[in-house]
Amino acid sequence: MKICLIGLGYVGLPLAAEFGRLYETIGFDINQKRIDELQNGYDRTLELTSERLKAADKLEFTTRLEDIRSANVYIISVPTPIDSHKNPDLTPLIKASETVGKVLSKGDIVVYESTVYPGCTEEECVPILEKCSGLTFNEDFYCGYSPERINPGDKEHTVSQIRKITSGSSPEAAAKIDDLYKSVIVAGTFKASSIKVAEAAKAIENSQRDVNIAFMNELALIFGRLGIDTNEVLEAAGTKWNFLPFRPGLVGGHCIGVDPYYLTYKAESVGYHPQVILSGRRINDGMGAYVALQTIKLLIKKGSSVRGAKALILGVTFKENCPDIRNSRVIDIIRELEEFGVAISVFDPWADIEEAKREYGAIKIYNRVNGAGVLTNENKETAGGGRYNGEKFDALVVAVAHNEFKSFNPRSFVTENGAIYDVKGLYDRSQVDGRL
Ligand SMILES: NC(=O)c1ccc[n+]([C@@H]2O[C@H](COP(=O)([O-])OP(=O)(O)OC[C@H]3O[C@@H](n4cnc5c(N)ncnc54)[C@H](O)[C@@H]3O)[C@@H](O)[C@H]2O)c1
Structure with missing residues (x-):
């Protein structure tokens, strides 16, 4: 198992550090400054101390596409902002999917962590993965969605201490993805029945807080x-x-x-x-x-x-x-x-x-x-x-x-x-x- 995290922000980095204690892990980001800082043991989001970064001794950082080709599980945690009309701006998600599509091989799994609307993974991201890789979804490669629930600044509810929803594009992929997360998430996982259900669950968690x-x-x-x-x-x-x-x-x-x-x-x-x-x-x-x-x-x-x-x-x-x-x-x-x-x-x-x-x-x-x-x-x-x-x-x-x-x-x-x-x-x- 070789894991690659795409997007090393508030969500991607702590997760990369968890995986990087157990598995060979590569953290990929387009921001060279961020990568330089992480290579020097400094996380400017202040979520991880340099000790916690050091503890992830199987974790490496890169901005080079070639360095991530050997991974077989890709986890995408890039931003999903809104534009000036308050419509979803999927540009980072599309770009990250293109990146992964270029290095995807048979048997690989791509898990999305970015917050999206129900249907986004399969309707928007999967076609890009297929187009850029020339591979067929659910035959050559599989997808999953596992939303993140971390709360920046909260040192108690850190990534491994929060129960995590997982899902996959086939029962086998879902089981594999769930097992992978279970191995690092101390609080355990919840395997949702489909990718859409997992996407919707994340969207309503934050909407519920907003309405309250x-x-x-x-x-x-x-x-x-x-x-x-x-x-x-x-x-x-x-x-x-x-x-x-x-x-x-x-x-x-x-x-x-x-x-x-x-x-x-x-x-x-x-x-x-x-x-x-x-x-x-x-x-x-x-x-x-x-x-x-x-x-x-x-x-x-x-x-x-x-x-x-x-x-x-x-x-x-x-x-x-x-x-x-x-x-x-x-x-x-x-x-x-x-x-x-x-x-x-x-x-x-x-x-x-x-x-x-x-x-x-x-x-x-x-x-x-x-x-x-x-x-x-x-x-x-x-x-x-x-x-x-x-x-x-x-x-x-x-x-x-x-x-x-x-x-x-x-x-x-x-x-x-x-x-x-x-x-x-x-x-x-x-x-x-x-x-x-
Ligand atoms: N911050 C939170 O509290 C939180 C909690 C749960 C879920 N989320 C969701 O997780 C996702 C990521 O949020 P975040 O707060 O970690 O974002 P962030 O802005 O802190 O980090 C995103 C990282 O992705 C990198 N990036 C952007 N485009 C890229 C690309 N094409 N390829 C590789 N790297 C790229 C950026 O350089 C940046 O380092 C969003 O969908 C967000 O809604 C965030």
């Missing part, structure tokens, strides 16, 4: 108007045994805020126009603008002039304790406040400053606090990282609940009349002026 968070956000919109603290309501309601513990907030990243569009795209292609899923999406996508508006109201209430006010945003990554800034909805708060003429600074110990600037343009961003008794992890500091110099702001928005922020006194960042809006309910009600 949307419900909480809708409650926050209602209670905000009623002058009731949502966190206090949820704490009270949470004492009922079957009340689900979701919280309101921004929904960013490339899973919960993106995957539902894969499902709705497929639903629409068969003539069904989803209502619950899409209305949840609309509510969640509007939360950044709502937070900005609440902050503006607080500024006015506190007697500050809005135009030219200075605001500090705590956190710019898409979630807590994770360096990923892609599709972070914090940017919606920033852009909306900027429209009102507010000058924005961001402080985030996890974000890579250069990446944040590249992704979101010129934002004044700090990633270290001086003298506030916190931070510094060498890996999180980047060249050009600004140092917070004690400047006081008219407004503070707590956008991401990084662990480092918990020990802050939020008042220390603002002027005497400063307004504090806490999106995450990180601080006690008495320390802030408004919460979601």
Whole structure:
């Protein structure tokens, strides 16, 4: 058994490291910089330590097609984003399928891990594999789908500790794929009845979270108007045994805020126009603008002039304790406040400053606090990282609940009349002026 992982991001790398302890494994990525860093034992996603990378002593990294020809199981974990019209953008998946098609041999297995809509593997990817390899599906080669459930930044639910769904294009392939995953996934596997079922299961897992968070956000919109603290309501309601513990907030990243569009795209292609899923999406996508508006109201209430006010945003990554800034909805708060003429600074110990600037343009961003008794992890500091110099702001928005922020006194960042809006309910009600 020789395994090749295609796409070494948040999903592909941890899995490659698990397989690489037991089997000869090759990690393939088109990003040369990523490969160079991994060869030097550094994972910039901070999911794996250099010790864990070293423990995978049968794992090698490459960008060269020729190096992966000898594999017989290919596992594809490339991004599946949406385009500007919120339709699935299958370009990376198609490109990766072409790559594998070029090196596919008789008897090989190709497993897709990328999140897709039901039917995508067999309808979109398999024809490309067949075309590029000249081989016949389910005769010469087999496919599978095994969705990933990891949660970046979560060091408890790591890949081997999460039960994994597997599936295959024939009963024999399904059994083989299931056995392979079982050998590294400590939490065990669940063999789904078909590839489509496994694809659909993944799509609904994230859609369910999205809809549940949307419900909480809708409650926050209602209670905000009623002058009731949502966190206090949820704490009270949470004492009922079957009340689900979701919280309101921004929904960013490339899973919960993106995957539902894969499902709705497929639903629409068969003539069904989803209502619950899409209305949840609309509510969640509007939360950044709502937070900005609440902050503006607080500024006015506190007697500050809005135009030219200075605001500090705590956190710019898409979630807590994770360096990923892609599709972070914090940017919606920033852009909306900027429209009102507010000058924005961001402080985030996890974000890579250069990446944040590249992704979101010129934002004044700090990633270290001086003298506030916190931070510094060498890996999180980047060249050009600004140092917070004690400047006081008219407004503070707590956008991401990084662990480092918990020990802050939020008042220390603002002027005497400063307004504090806490999106995450990180601080006690008495320390802030408004919460979601
Ligand atoms: N990040 C998560 O929490 C998570 C969880 C479950 C599922 N997923 C799904 O897993 C998939 C991968 O997500 P990710 O977060 O690991 O993405 P990522 O952006 O972190 O990593 C993807 C990697 O694939 C590489 N890549 C892109 N195109 C390639 C190609 N044609 N050939 C080889 N390499 C290529 C990129 O250079 C990158 O290193 C997506 O479908 C995502 O929805 C992600």
